[in-house]
Amino acid sequence: MSRFLALVVQTLVAVALAPALTGFIRWLKARLQGRRGAPPWQPYFEIRKLFGKEAVVSHTASWIFTATPFVVFSTAVVVASLVPLVVVPSGPFVAGDLFAAVYLLLLGTFFLALAGLDTGSPFGGMGASREMTVVALTEPTVALSIVALALNAGSTSFSQIVAHTLAEPSAALGSEHLLAFAALFIVTLAETGRLPVDNPSTHLELTMIHEAMVLEYSGPYLALVEWGAALKLLIFLALAANLFVPWGIALSFSPVALLIGLVSLIVKLAVLSAAVAVLETRVAKLRLFRVPELLSASFVLALLAVMSTFLAR
Amino acid sequence: MNALFSQLVMLGSSGMLLTALIVLWRKSVPSYISAYRWQAWLLAAVTATVAYFAGDRQLFAVAAALVALKGFAIPALLRTMQQRFGAQPQIKPYVNTETSLCVAGLLVMFAYVLARPWMAVTHLPTRGGLPLAMALLFVSLFIIVSRRKAITQVIGFLMLENAIALLAVVGTYGVPLLVEVGVFLDALMGFLVMQIFVYHIHETFDTIDVEQLTHLRH
Numbered sequence: 001m002s003r004f005l006a007l008v009v010q011t012l013v014a015v016a017l018a019p020a021l022t023g024f025i026r027w028l029k030a031r032l033q034g035r036r037g038a039p040p041w042q043p044y045f046e047i048r049k050l051f052g053k054e055a056v057v058s059h060t061a062s063w064i065f066t067a068t069p070f071v072v073f074s075t076a077v078v079v080a081s082l083v084p085l086v087v088v089p090s091g092p093f094v095a096g097d098l099f100a101a102v103y104l105l106l107l108g109t110f111f112l113a114l115a116g117l118d119t120g121s122p123f124g125g126m127g128a129s130r131e132m133t134v135v136a137l138t139e140p141t142v143a144l145s146i147v148a149l150a151l152n153a154g155s156t157s158f159s160q161i162v163a164h165t166l167a168e169p170s171a172a173l174g175s176e177h178l179l180a181f182a183a184l185f186i187v188t189l190a191e192t193g194r195l196p197v198d199n200p201s202t203h204l205e206l207t208m209i210h211e212a213m214v215l216e217y218s219g220p221y222l223a224l225v226e227w228g229a230a231l232k233l234l235i236f237l238a239l240a241a242n243l244f245v246p247w248g249i250a251l252s253f254s255p256v257a258l259l260i261g262l263v264s265l266i267v268k269l270a271v272l273s274a275a276v277a278v279l280e281t282r283v284a285k286l287r288l289f290r291v292p293e294l295l296s297a298s299f300v301l302a303l304l305a306v307m308s309t310f311l312a313r
Numbered sequence: 314m315n316a317l318f319s320q321l322v323m324l325g326s327s328g329m330l331l332t333a334l335i336v337l338w339r340k341s342v343p344s345y346i347s348a349y350r351w352q353a354w355l356l357a358a359v360t361a362t363v364a365y366f367a368g369d370r371q372l373f374a375v376a377a378a379l380v381a382l383k384g385f386a387i388p389a390l391l392r393t394m395q396q397r398f399g400a401q402p403q404i405k406p407y408v409n410t411e412t413s414l415c416v417a418g419l420l421v422m423f424a425y426v427l428a429r430p431w432m433a434v435t436h437l438p439t440r441g442g443l444p445l446a447m448a449l450l451f452v453s454l455f456i457i458v459s460r461r462k463a464i465t466q467v468i469g470f471l472m473l474e475n476a477i478a479l480l481a482v483v484g485t486y487g488v489p490l491l492v493e494v495g496v497f498l499d500a501l502m503g504f505l506v507m508q509i510f511v512y513h514i515h516e517t518f519d520t521i522d523v524e525q526l527t528h529l530r531h
Contacts, residue, residue, distance in 0.1 A: 170316055170317055170320050173320050173321075173324060174320055174323065174324070175323045175324050175326075175327035175328075175445075178324070178327075179327065292411050293338065293410040293411055293414070296410070296411045296414045296415060297334070297338050297414055299414070299415075299418070300334060300414045300415070300417060300418045301331075303418045303421070303422075304327070304330070304418070304421060307421060307422055307425050308323070308327065308441075308445075311422070311425035311426070311429070311444070
């Protein structure tokens with residue numbers, strides 16, 4: 001019973017932390033660019049404000065448009081309950097593995113693209129087609145980096161992968177580990193709409209991807225979509241942190257271990273989001289036709305990771 | 314101990330392979346030069362690692378020479394070469410970036426398959442680096458044949474030379490110091506000759522696009 005409770009609390013912590021993570025990246029970026037910036041907890045105010053507003057829905061919109069925010073948010077919450085954040089989920093009530101987590105998140109993306117098309121606005125269609133291009137190109141990389149991790153550990157379940165890395169610390173320095181991490185990091189940037197692929201701080205720009213799809217949303221719907229996107233970023237960063245550098249994660253359900261797990265999670269997320277902020281300050285957005293080059297580079301990284309585990313034995 | 318040794322060698326060799334992939338991916342010559350510099354540093358690090366774990370004192374001297382020659386001297390020469398040409402109009406390679414990267418992935422796979430029998434007979438802790446060194450060899454060859462700028466081809470050649478050095482280090486724990494010194498001199502001379510050649514191409518054709526060499530001049 002206490003296991004179940006710990007997992008529920010862990011999921012709630014992730015859901016509660018997600019806006020702060022987005023806010024932290026925005027704040028750090030502002031500081032790096034010499035601006036004062038809004039405080040890290042600004043997204044909470046935004047979400048509260050949006051929940052208080054009326055939702056305006058286009059006449060031409062179908063049920064997909066209203067259902068999408070719930071799908072996006074709920075898939076993100078379900079995935080948050082599957083992945084190792086503070087503690088590694090295990091036991092009879094945990095059904096998902098790495099594949100389930102990644103493809104549940106893609107389900108949300110798929111619905112978001114449908115909703116972008118649904119209202120028939122030109123921006124939405126453009127955003128949806130771009131998003132599908134990017135997702136189709138990240139797909140092989142995601143699958144290959146999962147295979148690289150799973151080949152090492154002999155299983156795709158999170159607990160096995162984490163246990164394997166903890167048991168063999170020198171494996172974390174292995175080339176396949178680092179290559180898969182680099183590939184997954186590039187994929188994270190592409191899937192969560194961060195800078196070299198998509199600009200997260202823009203609201204009206206011809207080249208936007210994620211913002212173009214959600215342009216028609218307002219009020220509570222927009223709040224759910226934004227919250228879901230923030231949660232997705234948190235999940236991807238936490239996955240990158242805990243699968244490749246699992247030290248500090250709670251292995252038992254004792255309060256001390258859980259506390260250490262929480263602190264180490266926050267530290268790892270802070271380090272990774274600082275890396276994202278520095279990267280976003282240094283690089284410019286890629287032209288849309290150069291995005292495939294970046295993603296094929298990440299694909300080759302993942303391919304190398306698989307080869308150095310699979311063919312070298 | 315041996316596990317850490319082979320892990321470090323693998324890491325260094327993979328890093329060297331990645332620097333070759335950067336040349337396929339990026340478009341500016343300064344980034345190629347820094348990729349080459351990184352590769353030279355990594356080669357020196359791998360050599361020093363082998364020297365430390367195998368207890369070979371001569372290899373330390375080789376690593377120091379590598380840092381001096383390929384880590385500092387050749388990148389500096391490359392940079393002066395690049396500055397002399399100034400800003401060049403963008404020259405598209407024969408093979409576009411996405412295809413090049415995928416071809417590089419295939420070449421790496423080919424290298425792994427090719428190195429399998431070799432890895433089966435050797436019991437050195439460094440054998441994990443063998444397929445990576447072969448892959449670096451193939452990828453550098455691919456850089457030479459698929460790029461049109463003369464300076465990029467020169468960098469591809471230098472990377473090929475690095476690949477052979479890496480192969481010697483991980484395959485046989487390095488060759489005798491005397492041979493190594495001879496190879497260094499050869500590489501440096503080869504580079505200087507190529508530099509003069511590229512300058513001549515630039516003076517005659519006002520570009521370093523090697524495609525121009527196939528046409529008759531006016």
